Amino acid sequence: MNNKENMLAVALDLFSKKGSTAVSVRDICGALNLKESALYYHFKNKQDLLDALYQQILDLIETMRSRFDNAFAVATSVSTEEMVMVSCGFLKNYLCNPMVSKFISMLSIERLTDSKANEVYNKLIYKMPLEQCEKVFNQMEDRKFVKKSAGKNYAQIYYAIILNAYNQNVYGQCENSEAVEKAVAQVSCQIEEFYSLIRI
Numbered sequence: 001m002n003n004k005e006n007m008l009a010v011a012l013d014l015f016s017k018k019g020s021t022a023v024s025v026r027d028i029c030g031a032l033n034l035k036e037s038a039l040y041y042h043f044k045n046k047q048d049l050l051d052a053l054y055q056q057i058l059d060l061i062e063t064m065r066s067r068f069d070n071a072f073a074v075a076t077s078v079s080t081e082e083m084v085m086v087s088c089g090f091l092k093n094y095l096c097n098p099m100v101s102k103f104i105s106m107l108s109i110e111r112l113t114d115s116k117a118n119e120v121y122n123k124l125i126y127k128m129p130l131e132q133c134e135k136v137f138n139q140m141e142d143r144k145f146v147k148k149s150a151g152k153n154y155a156q157i158y159y160a161i162i163l164n165a166y167n168q169n170v171y172g173q174c175e176n177s178e179a180v181e182k183a184v185a186q187v188s189c190q191i192e193e194f195y196s197l198i199r200i
Contacts, residue, residue: 016103
C-alpha cells in the first residue's frame with residue numbers, strides 16, 4: 001500500500017479502538033513511524049482524513065447498490081436461495097466489511113456525545129439500508145414477486161433480521177469467522193422463513 005492508503009488504514013484502526021477525538025495526527029504518524037508533514041502532504045487535517053474514510057464507505061455502498069440494481073432489473077423471479085444469498089451478502093460484504101465495521105465502532109464510541117457522529121451512524125446503519133430495502137420490496141410488489149403490502153413493512157422486517165443477527169453475533173468482532181458464520185446461518189434460516197410467508 002502507498003503512504004496514503006497506510007495512513008487511512010492505520011488511522012481507522014486507531015479510531016475504531018479509541019474514537020477519532022482521542023486520536024491525534026501525532027498518534028497516527030507515530031504508529032506509522034512517519035513525520036506529521038507526511039500526513040499533511042495527503043490530508044489537510046484529521047477531519048480531511050475522516051472525510052476520506054467516510055467517502056470510501058459511501059463508494060462501497062454505491063458499488064454494491066449499482067451491482068444489485070443491475071442484476072435485479074433483469075430478474076424475472078427471485079428464488080428463496082437468491083433472497084438468502086443477497087441477505088447474507090449484505091451482512092458479510094457491508095456490515096462485516098472490515099472498513100465499515102471499524103468505522104461503525106468509531107461512531108459507536110462518539111455518537112453519545114457528538115450529534116454529527118450519531119447522524120452518520122444512523123445513516124450508515126439504518127437510513128440508507130432501509131431506504132434501499134424499501135425500494136426493492138416496492139419493486140418486488142409491483143412485479144408480483146411478493147404479496148401486496150407496504151414495502152416499508154417488508155423492508156423493516158427483512159432488515160431487522162439481518163441487523164439482529166449482526167448485533168447478536170458479530171458486532172465488534174467481524175474478524176471472527178466463526179461469529180460471522182453463525183450470523184450468516186441465523187440470517188439464512190430466518191430470511192428463508194420470512195420469504196416463504198410473503199412470496200407469491
